[in-house]
Amino acid sequence: MKVTVVGAGAVGASCAEYIAMKNFCSEVVLVDIKEGFAEGKAMDLMQTASLNGFDTKITGTTGDYSKTAGSHVAVITSGIPRKPGMTREELIGINAGIVKEVTENLVKHSPEVIIIVVSNPMDTMAYLVHKTSGLPKHKIIGMGGALDSARFKYRLAEALEAPISDVDGMVIAAHSDTGMLPLLSKATRNGVPVTEFLSDEQQKYVIEETKVGGATLTKLLGTSAWYAPGAAVSVMVQAIACDQKKMIPCSLMLEGEYGQNDICLGVPAIIGANGVESIVNVTLTAEEQLKFAEAANAVREVNGDLKF
Numbered sequence: 676m677k678v679t680v681v682g683a684g685a686v687g688a689s690c691a692e693y694i695a696m697k698n699f700c701s702e703v704v705l706v707d708i709k710e711g712f713a714e715g716k717a718m719d720l721m722q723t724a725s726l727n728g729f730d731t732k733i734t735g736t737t738g739d740y741s742k743t744a745g746s747h748v749a750v751i752t753s754g755i756p757r758k759p760g761m762t763r764e765e766l767i768g769i770n771a772g773i774v775k776e777v778t779e780n781l782v783k784h785s786p787e788v789i790i791i792v793v794s795n796p797m798d799t800m801a802y803l804v805h806k807t808s809g810l811p812k813h814k815i816i817g818m819g820g821a822l823d824s825a826r827f828k829y830r831l832a833e834a835l836e837a838p839i840s841d842v843d844g845m846v847i848a849a850h851s852d853t854g855m856l857p858l859l860s861k862a863t864r865n866g867v868p869v870t871e872f873l874s875d876e877q878q879k880y881v882i883e884e885t886k887v888g889g890a891t892l893t894k895l896l897g898t899s900a901w902y903a904p905g906a907a908v909s910v911m912v913q914a915i916a917c918d919q920k921k922m923i924p925c926s927l928m929l930e931g932e933y934g935q936n937d938i939c940l941g942v943p944a945i946i947g948a949n950g951v952e953s954i955v956n957v958t959l960t961a962e963e964q965l966k967f968a969e970a971a972n973a974v975r976e977v978n979g980d981l982k983f
């Protein structure tokens with residue numbers, strides 16, 4: 676299994692590192708436009724191989740997409756990250772052009788590739804890849820739900836004073852500060868609804884902190900996060916590489932599911948060798964349905980700024 680990661684910045688390098696550490700891929704190719712940067716990151720990571728015990732071969736290239744030929748999966752992390760005080764949506768002006776160009780290069784050399792979109796605003800960038808790549812819809816997956824769900828579980832475990840392995844939960848809808856929908860109604864501690872343990876105030880805290888998870892880190896770090904995004908991508912790539920058929924919330928093109936059409940939004944899906952094997956329809960409460968529709972309206976407005 677050959678995987679390409681475009682963008683060798685903190686997020687891209689983190690993706691490559693976690694994928695290699697899990698040792699399920701034969702090859703990871705890092706691509707960056709900055710001369711020598713991807714090559715350097717690849718060499719540094721390869722020098723951890725004997726220490727960390729992996730056999731994945733990591734190489735780097737400065738913009739030579741012929742080196743990515745025959746990739747099964749490609750991860751797009753290119754573009755600029757937000758700075759403290761910015762929304763992800765504000766990045767559209769710069770990132771849309773970059774993501775479009777990267778997509779064209781990837782598909783030219785790997786026409787069968789499955790693309791995982793990380794660049795922000797992620798739901799809109801996933802939509803852009805659908806509109807410009809010519810790939811079938813099961814081969815384009817926006818990363819967001821996997822990351823946001825991990826942050827939800829972190830906040831749930833904190834509020835429950837429980838180990839994270841006791842906690843399960845999912846975030847759907849948009850990967851944005853206002854459009855995320857943590858499904859508290861379905862979150863559990865070892866199968867028991869968390870609503871049985873948490874006060875209204877604690878529930879509100881968990882939801883609000885989950886939604887601004889990326890913004891909180893951006894404020895603390897001065898730029899956006901990379902460890903959890905990299906780990907989330909590695910889980911998705913592994914689900915494809917090992918045909919795990921794992922249920923992961925991701926941003927997918929909807930055609931009637933959850934009452935939406937012609938939009939990429941976070942929904943639970945089965946991820947396996949074909950990319951998206953199926954979308955899972957879960958029953959939402961009336962309030963959740965309303966919030967999902969509101970998130971869709973906001974994403975649709977951002978999509979309106981795209982030029983194809």
Ligand SMILES: O=C(O)C[C@H](O)C(=O)O
Pocket residue numbers: 756757763795822888889890893899900901904
């Ligand atoms: O928050 C960001 O801007 C980056 C990423 O989408 C994240 O959630 O960490």
